[in-house]
Amino acid sequence: MTTTLRHGDRSQAVLILQKNLNKHGANLIPDGAYGDATEAAVRAYQVKIGLVADGVAGNKTQTSLAGGDCGKLLRNNDLVTAAERLNVPLASVYAVNEVESKGSGFLDNGKPVILFERHIMYRQLAKVRHEGDDPAALKRNADQLAATNPAIVNQKSGGYAGGSAEHQRLATARLIDDTAALESASWGAFQIMGFHWQRLGYNSVQEFVAAMSAGESEQFDAFVRFIETDPVLHKALKGRKWAEFAKLYNGPDYQRNLYDIKLQRAYERHDDCGCGQAVAA
Template sequence: MPELNWYDRVLVRPKVLKLGDNNPAVLSLQRLLRAVDPSLKPDGDFGPATERAVRKFQKAHDIVADGIVGPKTLSALEGLDVTKLLGQSDIERAAKTLGTGVAEVMAVQEVESNGSGFLPDGRPVILFERHWMRRLLIQVGINPDPWRAKYPNLVNPNRGGYQGYEAEHDRLKAAKFIHSGSAIQSCSWGLFQIMGFHYERLGFDSPEAMEAAANESEGAQLDMFVAFIQGDTELHQALIARDWDAFAEIYNGSAYAEHNYHGRMADAFDRHQHVNKVEGMTA
């Protein structure tokens, strides 16, 4: 796993509407939500009533019911197809598999995912890691030095060269001409940035099978994340024990505290646990 979420290094997080916001965009949202809750007062203030209406809408459309309005919820509000997106039913299935509550999985998903597992063109979000390409070429007996000299942005002992978005798929496509399996394994895939070299740990027969799963849906990407956690006893136990410091250190690396991954997960857990209990969902 990369030590930091790739979008913290490359991209800017998408804008969202959430509890406490007060602006014209909230007013527009509330008007749309009146179809779900006719009693909702359009006042431009994203308060508890608006958050409840958002969660109600999200549950009805099987979107992760976090009460936060981002691109996915907006897509559903606009009537777009959201069947490939992560649903609350996916979260509940993952929690059952991991032996945790729903709130734990929602907290990790909120903090550790990049917001969307797919690009606007429908391909999965990836980040190509050129330093891993070099390591993996060596492992399969290919001398990386000539390739580094010719394509330093694809083969290099140093991380970097990130271009983001669709351009990462251009890097992957070019790297596949050098060695396809190594190229796929050199990418982090989907919502949770799971590196391709973990394909066997995740239960896949080949890197290509993992790539295919990442292309299916965000639910399939969540299944990859669940398998990744199950493959590490300490990581799994940290999640069950809600030891957010230990979980963040194992998952994000030694720099986890600098970005407050542990604190953000603890806060998210407390919020989701409270709301789930109030609304009668599995905590």
């Protein structure tokens, strides 16, 4: 896994980064120190190729410098457009993207990052979807499936396998019920649950999944829709009430992971350094 490099770092990795930036037109003194000039060069490169221009050399920026494929990666223009849609400073969008994103939205095999939730599968199987559905019969079916395949259908959360193995769990679930299975996984860099598809304006969960599989831009669009369709969450973001935003998005344990502090610091950094005012390439 590539080490993320940022302002203040000093290492051999920074030296290599500086040399790679110079190959792409920068004029840095390769000293291994990630100072103002290196940060500016990173941001200039990101803007040039259209990546998120935050001045941080993460896996995506370093992969691009090495000639890797950036076709599915989040673009700087996606954040600019989101700031306009949400009517918030661009620095706020940079902050929520940095803190709330889990990093890459795709696994090395090209499939979207997911986490299958067996307790949601149980709930979705027992959900009344059509007129005439028998709630008792649906629950009995869910209970029977939970008894025979508790790793996939269960009243309790857990059973996670991680990485590509989550797609194996999902594939098994889809053999039981395709719609319920897709609704029971969280998708992409922002881990949006499939059962939100209707609220977010998709015609079906299958259409939602197709979008999440297309690229990080589509995953980020779902995240923006998630904020747009929650007036309280949107209001917290517009008011830069980071503790309230973090509590609503991350849940009551947000303080344990310092999400509100991270959001505040990220916003201030992006606002102060000017990268929150960056324009799309």
